[in-house]
Amino acid sequence: MRVKSKFRCQECGQQSTRWLGRCPGCGAWNSLVEELDQPKTVSPAAINGLLEPCPVTEVPAQEEERFPTRMAEMDRVLGGGLVPGSLILVGGDPGIGKSTLMLQVAHLLSCRMPVLYISGEESARQVRLRAERLGALSPGLLLACETDIDQVERHLRQISPPVAVVDSIQTMFKSDLASAPGSVGQVRECAAQLMRLAKTTGISIFLVGHVTKEGMLAGPRVLEHMVDTVLYLEGDRHQFFRILRGVKNRFGSTNEIGIFEMSGAGLVEVASPSAIFLTKRPKGDVPGTAVAAALEGSRPLLVEIQALVCPTGYGTPRRMTAGVDYNRVALITAVLEKRMGFNLGNQDIYVNAVGGVRLDEPAADLAVACALASSFKDIPVDPGLACAGETGLTGELRPVTGVEKRIRESFKMGFSRFLMSSRSAALSGDDYGLLRADTLAGALEMALLA
Structure with a gap:
């Protein structure tokens, strides 16, 4: 029996039996999304065996069991x-290496357990060719080429592997919905079905997701x-470098990153990212370059910052950034103009973080x-x-x-001096090579060669 579907406005909740370009309730355009009339849901309470409210102190305390993937960078981002039973969404630009990863x-994982x-x-032949190129052939790696989510669920229940990968969630469809695969309704219902399956069976499922041209994951928020x-x-x-960043993690920190290098044999883990990012640093005294000691989670990272300031050839000067926050650069430019007397109003400014890395923390200021x-x-x-300083x-x-x-990583990479705020916490041991400044003006006097 075919399950009926309905269309619901994502703004006001108005229901309709057919799709409308404009919601008759609130007047919003393109807000009606197809949904199943009565989707089957499983509550988290039923999954965990808590059918009645009870004090939180009486909930059985159980440490979350983990099994490593044996890819150190991936385990770092996942939190160990x-x-x-977890559901993991992996997104990225087209051709960035999601399927390869x-x-x-x-x-x-298939060397220790079955993986679907x-x-x-x-097609199966294309996946086989890619696996052969990556050296990823293993009898424990089971392959299925399927887009019907009901058939996918049947495979998962029949085989019951500890881990499964769905590449990608935008290609999956549910036959009860009339909309095309990749639409908001299809993506949401397919993901919800896989979520219920993961929570009830304990299968860890990776979902590969596409991103839009704005860099956001395609489908519903x-x-x-x-x-x-x-x-x-x-x-x-x-560039050859790829950074795996966690933006949400219910079982670990979201501050960790994993760094890989793309090669002919796939993604290779980078053990010392600072050495890689500083490999092609200009030799000698070259104006417009400085090294920032950043901190991504628990990992220190040295990144070269390059800047180019030149007179503008147009009426309005250009401001362009890559790898650093545009608004932070605008703030620093204003401070240099106001507090340092730099006349940057008629200068084009370009700032780049070398290596394709993105720095978000204020320590790079x-x-x-x-x-x-x-x-x-x-x-x-x-x-x-x-x-490093804000x-x-x-x-x-x-x-x-x-x-x-940050200091230990800098000295380890061969830097002899480290510049920071004078209000930084006192360090244990020798302070040789440490420079402290109260103001940006004092810091620039120490940093620039006379």
């Missing part, structure tokens, strides 16, 4: 390994709320300011200097967290 993870890889985009973990595979397609001042004055920054609007230099890790 896979949790049984998932096939490699599936291969490592469900491909909705490639509720998709990210339904899953337990959301991972983004980032990087420039013209000092390196950006040093690079801008160095390019504007055409005076190089001390090549043996690494720095810039305030009044021109003061604020301390940052994890300064000891």
Whole structure:
């Protein structure tokens, strides 16, 4: 018997028996989404055996069991390994390496347990060729090419593998819905069905998701709320580096990142990312470059910041950034103009974080300011200097967290001096090579070579 569907407005909840371009209730355009009339749901209470409300102190305390994937960078981002029954969404730009990463993870897991890889985009022969190229052939890796979500559920219940990969969720469809695969209704219902399956059977399921041109995961926003973990595979397609970043994780931290290098044999883990990002750093005294000691989760990371300041050839100067926050660069530029007297109003400004990495923390402010001042004055920054500090609007230099890790990583990579705020926590041991400044002006005096 075919299940009936209905259309519901995502703004006001108005229901309709057919799709309408404009909601008759609130007047919103393109807000009606197809839904199943009476979808079967399983409550979390029923899954955990708690049918009646009870005190939280009486809930059985059970440590979440994890099993590692044996890919250190993936385990770092996941928080130590896979949790049984978890639903993990992996997104990224087209061609960035999502399917490659998932096939490699599936291969490592299949050496210890059965893993079902469900491909909705490639044929079985194409997946076999890719697995052969990656060296990911294993008898424990089971392959199914299917797009019907009901058939996928049948395979999962029949085989009952501990781990499954669905590549991708946008290709899956439910026959009870008349909309095309990849639509909002289809993606939501297919993901909800897989979520119920994961929670009731204990199967850990990876979902590969596409992203839109704005960089957001395609499909409904509720998709990210339904899953337990959301991972983004980032990087420039013209660069070799890929960064796996966790933006949501119910079982671990969201501050960790995994760094890979794309090669002919797939994604290779990078054990020392600082050495990789600084490999092609310009030798000698070159103006417009500084090294920022960043901290991604518990991992220190040294990244080269390059800036170019030149007179504009147009009426309005250009401001462009890559790898750093545009608004932070605009703030630092305003501080340099107001507090340092730099005339940057008629200058084009370009700032880039080398290697395709993206820095979001304010600790990179000092390196950006040093690079801008160095390019504007055409005076190089001390090549043996690494720095970390947040810039305030009044021109003061604020301390940052994890300064000891940043210093140790800097000295380990061969830097002889480290510049930071004078209000940073006192360090144990020798302070040789540590430079402290109260203001941005004082920091620039120490950083720029006379």
